[in-house]
Amino acid sequence: IPFNERKASVVIHGGGWALGNFLETTQQLPQNIRKNILIKDLLNDVPQKEKTTFYINDPNWNPINNGFGVNHFPRLGEIISNDTIVYSNNDEYHSVLDLIVDSKAIISKPGGMTIVDSIITGTPLMYLEPMGENEQGNQILIERLKIGTSFNAWKEENFSNNMLLEFHENIEKIKIDLPDLISKIIADFKR
Numbered sequence: 001i002p003f004n005e006r007k008a009s010v011v012i013h014g015g016g017w018a019l020g021n022f023l024e025t026t027q028q029l030p031q032n033i034r035k036n037i038l039i040k041d042l043l044n045d046v047p048q049k050e051k052t053t054f055y056i057n058d059p060n061w062n063p064i065n066n067g068f069g070v071n072h073f074p075r076l077g078e079i080i081s082n083d084t085i086v087y088s089n090n091d092e093y094h095s096v097l098d099l100i101v102d103s104k105a106i107i108s109k110p111g112g113m114t115i116v117d118s119i120i121t122g123t124p125l126m127y128l129e130p131m132g133e134n135e136q137g138n139q140i141l142i143e144r145l146k147i148g149t150s151f152n153a154w155k156e157e158n159f160s161n162n163m164l165l166e167f168h169e170n171i172e173k174i175k176i177d178l179p180d181l182i183s184k185i186i187a188d189f190k191r
Helices: 022-028 096-100 112-121 133-145 151-156 161-177 181-190
Strands: 009-012 034-039 052-057 076-081 084-088 105-108 125-127 148-150
Touching (some): 009 022, 009 096, 022 034, 022 105, 096 112, 105 112, 112 125, 112 161, 125 133, 125 151, 148 151, 148 161
Parallel strands (some): 009 034, 009 105, 034 052, 105 125, 125 148
Antiparallel strands (some): 052 076, 076 084
């Protein structure tokens, strides 16, 4: 989705393990930004706040016992209340990408898959505190490529949309030079 047509929203998560202080940190966001927050487990009481929607992966999904061709990705559930979760599924990719591609930014720790999500959707990554050496290296990569910055740096710029637009444009330039890895893998496999 072209950046200027995206919703004034962000996708917030703590990576696949829901690590870090992503819930607390992002309370600092301005009220005009819609928050789509992925959580790992149902909270005792899902706070129903204006412009905030909580999502959860299907807790019954098992990555080991889901054979090829069936349920490659867990269903993504929109939490309406603690008793009502509306699930969606996509066989081609995880449904969270539908949220990300229509958002202005991802707010998460700088994990490897989060960087991939950022690049394939053209969505800037406002990273939270990295966990471990590999994520510290990812933080350096994000800054060097100018595809995002720390949440605190974005906050110091009053959550600038112009900053996000610049990062988005940098991602789009990078994508031009990226090889089509799927085609390359398939071609190599056929040899």
